[in-house]
Each structure stands twice: as C-alpha cells, then as structure tokens.
Amino acid sequence: MSDTPEQVDHSDTRPTQAQAVPERWWWLGFVLKPLVFLVCGTLLFAGLGAMQKLGLLSSGGGHGGPGSAVAASNAEYICPMMCTPPSSQPGRCPVCAMELVVASSGGSNGDSQSIQIGSAARRIANIQTAEATLEPMVRKVRAVGKLQYDEASLKTITAYVGGRLDHLYADFTGVFVKKGEPLAMLYSPDLYSAQVEYLLAQKSVDHASPGVLPSVAQANRNLLQNARQQLLERGMTEAQIIELESQGKADSRLHLNSPMSGTVIQKMAVEGQYVKTSDPIYQLADLSTVWLMLELFPEDAACIGYGEKVEAEVQSHPGKKxxxxxxxxxxxxxxxxxxxxxxxxxxxxxxxxxVGDFATAFLRIPAAAGPQLRRYDQQLANKWISPRFPNQIFDQPGKCPISNLDLVHATQFGFADQPQEQTQSVSVPRSAVLMAGKNSVAYVETEPGRFEIRRVVLGHQSGGQIAIHDGINPGEKVAIKGNFLIDSQMQLAGNPSLINPDKYVAPKVDEESPEMLAALEKLPLEDKPLATAQQICPVTEMALGSMGTPPKAEVNGRTVFLCCEGCRGSLMKEPEKYLAVLDNKDSGPQPENTPDLPPIGPIQEIPLVPELPPKTVAVPVESDGPTTPSIATPVIQPVEVVR
Structure with a gap:
C-alpha cells in the first residue's frame, strides 16, 4: 500500500482590513442611540412647555379659556391628611405643611351626599357593615368609691358623772360589744351620795306613819322622784335602780353598759384615769350597714333617684356582688x-x-330615663319605704323604726307597681360613629357599594353600643370598619365629611309614597284620623309612616304618634318641647324668609298735637323814595309757617 501525502489547507482565515473597521466602532452605535432618544425627548418637553406658556396648550387637558378660570376660582383646596377644613386659596397646610390639593367636584357616581366604592377597593380597605337595631338601651354607669361608717349609727360613750375608771372591759379598739354589756367600771363618790339620798327618800316614803299630813307625804314622794331622776342623770339604768332598791345598799362603783350592739372604733381613756362629767370614753359604730361614697358626673346623677339599686364589688372580695x-x-x-x-x-x-376599702359600683339606668318615666323594681312594688333609710322596706304604712318618720309609698320616689314597657332606641356599634367636636357622622350603605353620609344625634353609650336619636333608621346598614377611609374619600371628592359637614342635606321622604300610606293603613281605625291630622313626628319632624307603622305614646294626657320607637325616649324626657312642635304646626304655616321681627305690643292711643294758628312775622318793606332810619315805618305782612 502506497503512502499518499496528506493535503493541508493553509488558506488565511483572518478578516481583511476593510472588514475590521466596522467591528472596531461597534460601541459608538450603542452610545448614540440612547443619546438621540434623550435629545428628542428633551426637545419635545421643551416644546410643550413653550406652547403652554404661549397659551397654545392648557394644563386642563386642552380645555383652557375663561371657563377654566371660573372653575379654578370656585375650587376648594384640601389637605391630603385632612388636618384642616377646605380652603378657597391654594397653599400649604398649616398643620402638616403638605401642599393643598384641589378637591374634585363630586364622588365617582356624581352624588354630593355619598360615594361609590367598588368591591375590590372595599376588600382592600376592609370595609365592614352592621345593621342598626331597635332594642332597649340600658346605661351602665361605673363609679369608684370608698366605704365609710354609717354616721347615723355612731355613738359616743361619755362619763355621766365624775370619777375614776377602775376597770375597762372593752380594752382595745375594734372589739365587738352587744347591747347591755358592761364597757367600764366607774368609781364615783358623787354617785354614792346620790344613791344614799335615794335610799333615804325611799325609806321615808315606805315607813311613813298613817297619821302623817298629806302635804308631808306628797313632799316625801316628790323627794323620792327627784332622787330617782338624779340617779338616771348620773348614768344609772332602770335595771340598776331596781337592783339598788332590792339590795338597799349604796355602791360607789357603776358599770357603764353599752347602749347598742356595735364595734368600738375609738378608745379615748385608760384604766385608772380620772374623768370629768361628759368626758368621752368610747366611740361605737354599728357596722351592720356601711356607706359607699360615690362621685358621679352631673349627667349621670340626674338619671338616678332615691332608692335606686346599686351593685358594688370591693377589692377584698373580688367577684362577689x-x-x-x-x-x-x-x-x-x-x-x-x-x-x-x-x-x-x-x-x-x-x-x-x-370601712376604708375601695369599691366599684355599677348602676343600670334606662337610656331614656327621665322624670316622666317610672322605674320598676320588684322589691319595691306596692311597698312602703323609709324616707331616710332606703333599706327599710315594709308591706304596710307605719313608722320607720330607726328615724320614727312616716313611711312613704315607693311610687312617690318614681317607682312603678307594675312592670313598664321598655323604651327602645336605635343602636349601632360605637365604631360606626365618627366624632369631631360637636359633629357626629356615620356612613350608611343604602345600595351595594354606595355609602351615604348621615349626621346623627347621639344618645347614651352602653357597652359597645351607642343610641342614635336621629339620623339612622332601624335596619339600615352602617359602616363599622373602614369608615374613616370612606370619610377621607368624601373629603377628597369635595363632599360633606366629618371635618366639614355643613354641606350635608338631610334626605327628604316622599309624603305620598306607597310605603308610607301602607304603614298608616296598619293603624287601628280609631288611630288613623289622629295620625293623619298630626302628619309629622314631633321629634324628627319626619312624615309619619316613613319609618314603618307609627308607634303611639301617651304624654301629658295627649296622644302622640312617632316615626319610630327610638323617638319615645326623647319625647318622654322633654314632652313640653316636642308638644310645642305640634302646636306650632297646627297654628298654621309660617312664611319663609321672614326676618325676625320684634313682637307687636298693645296698641296705645297717641294724643294729636293741637293745630296752631298761622304765625305772623314782621317783614320790613322798603319804600320807593328816600328813607330815613329814624322815621322808617315797618309794614306788617302775615306769613304762614308750615309745621
């Protein structure tokens, strides 16, 4: 196999000089693009500012002109933190120094008395509502006081005769003694002499001979009576005098017995001490009844009376009433x-x-308590009570065993013999009412999400509930949580709010509504003419039937119909005031916008000035010829003077 040489590609892969130039300046494009956008934005804002300054573009969304100037002059400026009432001039809040903002002209739904809040915003603000109820309101007054001695039970034991204290049986403060028990033994020579005189006088009377003269016998009897009176004035009791007569022997020592059952609260002498006549030795107190001294505010004290039941709890026995x-x-x-x-x-x-322990007292007073309302107490029903000691209660008239005064029937102190119908008032949770000074408002949910402001007249508070005399009807839903946020939105919207409730307009009731007519139809036949003639509730001046079937009340022998049960307490508390409202209505309509004029007094006849005759005045008349002062003659002409 032949070896073939491997071919290697030695071509140059490096970029050319023309291709390297753009890659070298890549960062320049990265910097120039944001710079171009920044310059364009700056020019745009500068152009808009110049157009607005020249009047070509307004700050009110392109609706400039005279209309916007008028609207700006009528605008109200408010603090975002609601520190101060609305102002007609822009600036800063004098409290928090925040810039005042323009209040909008109305709520989201265009209603100047309410504001619409969506479900999402409601959940975020945690707005909760509760229903106004009609129930009997009872005020629970709590007061702290201190226990003291019953001043009517205090007794001071004094020396009826001068002498020496040989022995003190009650030898320390706080000991309890019963009535008739000896407190001390007193040695007195004067008492011994008085006893000897009494025994001699008694002997002369008992052993008088039958032939004694009647005058002498009467003198002996008078002497015996005077001697007996001397013993009583020296502190001896009837039992001690009888014992002296039976023994026939005088004793220079006298036992001082306790006149009552009680506790020694003060010991003012010691054994062996010489005392003079009327020197104090002991002070006793009957602790079977103690006084609880309370301090109440005038508005609370005005609602209670003599004999009112009070429950107290002391520190030494917590939980025990x-x-x-x-x-x-x-x-x-x-x-x-x-x-x-x-x-x-x-x-x-x-x-x-x-005595000396602190106690907490609780009083339950009806919210509608007043001079016209009677209180029912089962323990005082058909009972007779002492006018000074309220715990002395009897079934029959008679005398008080303590003060010896005539017993008084409980009805004279404002108590009833039979259970009374409890007056009901409209009540809401205390958190539903926003208060600032004399202003009190609440927010009523008239429709889902729609909260309407109501100015309310408050009654008394009982626990977590507060009575509403005017402004809220039974069954209406009021905001109990998140109502401060609702009030903030009302103020930001330029609507009436807690800090500026002057814009509030009370809702008017349609006098011919079917609901009102149906409510009046539910009245008995004998009451319909009276309710139709009365027309309005004297307390709220609202049309009868606007809040359901009108309840009937009897006051000062007159039948009066109310818009609701919540007005009964106010009527019973001030009947003359509200009866005058009905009387003024029946006297006829008064013209509106009539200035207050002073009352017309009795017509008096003014005598006419007698007509005077025309008065003549001397007027000189100059003559045509030359005159001389010495011979000038005045001419008298009559001139009538108009008076």
Missing part, C-alpha cells in the same frame, strides 16, 4: 371635681365589708 340602694344625692356640684356626691347604703350583716 353587694347590693345596696341610693340613700342621698348631694344637691351641690363640687367646684373642684365637677362631680356630684352620691351615698349608697350597703347592708353588711355578714361583716365582709371593711
């Missing part, structure tokens, strides 16, 4: 704390309540 009743309400307001003192009498039969 002690029930008492209001015994006294201070008629004055403390100028320092602006509160009213309320005293509660708490029974302490078990002795668990300690």
């Amino acid at each position: 002690f029930t008492g009743r209001v015994a006294f309400i201070d008629p004055n307001v403390d100028e320092r704390t602006r509160t009213i003192g309320v005293r509660v009498a708490l029974p302490n039969v078990e002795g668990l309540l300690k």
Whole structure:
C-alpha cells in the first residue's frame, strides 16, 4: 500500500482590513442611540412647555379659556391628611405643611351626599357593615368609691358623772360589744351620795306613819322622784335602780353598759384615769350597714333617684356582688371635681365589708330615663319605704323604726307597681360613629357599594353600643370598619365629611309614597284620623309612616304618634318641647324668609298735637323814595309757617 501525502489547507482565515473597521466602532452605535432618544425627548418637553406658556396648550387637558378660570376660582383646596377644613386659596397646610390639593367636584357616581366604592377597593380597605337595631338601651354607669361608717349609727360613750375608771372591759379598739354589756367600771363618790339620798327618800316614803299630813307625804314622794331622776342623770339604768332598791345598799362603783350592739372604733381613756362629767370614753359604730361614697358626673346623677339599686364589688372580695340602694344625692356640684356626691347604703350583716376599702359600683339606668318615666323594681312594688333609710322596706304604712318618720309609698320616689314597657332606641356599634367636636357622622350603605353620609344625634353609650336619636333608621346598614377611609374619600371628592359637614342635606321622604300610606293603613281605625291630622313626628319632624307603622305614646294626657320607637325616649324626657312642635304646626304655616321681627305690643292711643294758628312775622318793606332810619315805618305782612 502506497503512502499518499496528506493535503493541508493553509488558506488565511483572518478578516481583511476593510472588514475590521466596522467591528472596531461597534460601541459608538450603542452610545448614540440612547443619546438621540434623550435629545428628542428633551426637545419635545421643551416644546410643550413653550406652547403652554404661549397659551397654545392648557394644563386642563386642552380645555383652557375663561371657563377654566371660573372653575379654578370656585375650587376648594384640601389637605391630603385632612388636618384642616377646605380652603378657597391654594397653599400649604398649616398643620402638616403638605401642599393643598384641589378637591374634585363630586364622588365617582356624581352624588354630593355619598360615594361609590367598588368591591375590590372595599376588600382592600376592609370595609365592614352592621345593621342598626331597635332594642332597649340600658346605661351602665361605673363609679369608684370608698366605704365609710354609717354616721347615723355612731355613738359616743361619755362619763355621766365624775370619777375614776377602775376597770375597762372593752380594752382595745375594734372589739365587738352587744347591747347591755358592761364597757367600764366607774368609781364615783358623787354617785354614792346620790344613791344614799335615794335610799333615804325611799325609806321615808315606805315607813311613813298613817297619821302623817298629806302635804308631808306628797313632799316625801316628790323627794323620792327627784332622787330617782338624779340617779338616771348620773348614768344609772332602770335595771340598776331596781337592783339598788332590792339590795338597799349604796355602791360607789357603776358599770357603764353599752347602749347598742356595735364595734368600738375609738378608745379615748385608760384604766385608772380620772374623768370629768361628759368626758368621752368610747366611740361605737354599728357596722351592720356601711356607706359607699360615690362621685358621679352631673349627667349621670340626674338619671338616678332615691332608692335606686346599686351593685358594688370591693377589692377584698373580688367577684362577689353587694347590693345596696341610693340613700342621698348631694344637691351641690363640687367646684373642684365637677362631680356630684352620691351615698349608697350597703347592708353588711355578714361583716365582709371593711370601712376604708375601695369599691366599684355599677348602676343600670334606662337610656331614656327621665322624670316622666317610672322605674320598676320588684322589691319595691306596692311597698312602703323609709324616707331616710332606703333599706327599710315594709308591706304596710307605719313608722320607720330607726328615724320614727312616716313611711312613704315607693311610687312617690318614681317607682312603678307594675312592670313598664321598655323604651327602645336605635343602636349601632360605637365604631360606626365618627366624632369631631360637636359633629357626629356615620356612613350608611343604602345600595351595594354606595355609602351615604348621615349626621346623627347621639344618645347614651352602653357597652359597645351607642343610641342614635336621629339620623339612622332601624335596619339600615352602617359602616363599622373602614369608615374613616370612606370619610377621607368624601373629603377628597369635595363632599360633606366629618371635618366639614355643613354641606350635608338631610334626605327628604316622599309624603305620598306607597310605603308610607301602607304603614298608616296598619293603624287601628280609631288611630288613623289622629295620625293623619298630626302628619309629622314631633321629634324628627319626619312624615309619619316613613319609618314603618307609627308607634303611639301617651304624654301629658295627649296622644302622640312617632316615626319610630327610638323617638319615645326623647319625647318622654322633654314632652313640653316636642308638644310645642305640634302646636306650632297646627297654628298654621309660617312664611319663609321672614326676618325676625320684634313682637307687636298693645296698641296705645297717641294724643294729636293741637293745630296752631298761622304765625305772623314782621317783614320790613322798603319804600320807593328816600328813607330815613329814624322815621322808617315797618309794614306788617302775615306769613304762614308750615309745621
């Protein structure tokens, strides 16, 4: 096999000089292309700015001219953080220093009283709603107080006669003594002398001879009576005097007995101490009843009365409830704390309540409480109560065993003998109401995604609920979460909001709507003429039937129909005010835009000025010839003076 030499291709594969030149300057094209775009963009923006400056192009989307100037003059500028109310001039917010922005003329749906929020935005803002309910509202007032002694049960044991304390049976503070138990033994020579005089007087009466004169016998009896009175004034009891008579022997030592069952709260003497007449020795207190001293705000104290039930919980017994009743309400307001003192009498039969301990009191007051409403308490139904001690309750009239005052029927203190119909109020969660100063608003979802602003009149708060007297109807859905974001959008849209609610316009009800007529048809036959004649609710001044079947109320002997049950509490609290609304309506329509004029007083007859005769005035008349001052003669002409 012959070997053939391998052929190798030695051709040159390197680029030529003409091909290497473009590849060497490739980076130049990479740099020039962005530079060209940048220059073009700069020229474009410069041209647009020049056209806008020359008036060829406006900043309002090509709609320049006089119309845009008028719109700009009527624009309102608001702070994006809503720190201040809207302003008519541009600038910066004086609070957060942010640039004020122009508020748009309306919401997304063109309604000046509401705003439309889509489902996606609603989920992002976490907007939640709750239904307004009609239910009895009960105010829960919480107050903190301190336990004190019942001042009516305090007793001071004093020395009726001067002497020496030989022995103290109650030898320390806090000891409990029963009525009649000895407290101390007193040595007194004066008492011994008084006992001797009494025994001698008794002996002279008992051993008087039959032939003694009647006057002498009567004098002996008077002497015995005076000696007996001297013993009583020196501290001896009837039982001790009887014992003295039976023994017939005077004793210089006297036992001081306790006049009541109670606790020694103060010991003011020691054994062996000499005391004078009226010197204090002990102070006793009956702890079967203690006082709880509370401080309430005036608006809370105005809703409670004598005998109101109070539940208290003390620190020493957490979880255990002690029930008492209001015994006294201070008629004055403390100028320092602006509160009213309320005293509660708490029974302490078990002795668990300690004087000086702090207690938390809870009062349940109807939200519509007032002088026209009676409270029902089962323990006071058809009962008689002491006017000073509310825990003294009896089935029959009589005398109070403590104060000896006549018992009073519980109805005179505002209590009812029968269960009363509970007044219902419209209530919403507390988070549904936005408050700023005196302004209170809420947002009602009238349609899916449509939130309408409502100015509301608030009542009392109970737990997490708050009563609504006006502005929201039962069954309406209110925003309870995300309502602040809704209010922000309302302000940015130039609509009424919490910070600027003056644009709010209350919705009007069609007086001839079929729903309203159907609601009035549900009334009894005897009530239809009265409701038709009344026409409006005196509280809200809304048409009857606009919120369902009108409820009926009796106040001051007059039948009144309301738009809803939520107005009953306001009517009962201020009946004269709302009855005047109906009376003014019945008096006839008043002309609109009439300036306030002062009232016309009684017509008085003004005497006419008597007509005066024409007055003559002397007017000199010059003569044609020469005159001489000394011989000039004036001519008198009559001239009538007009008055």
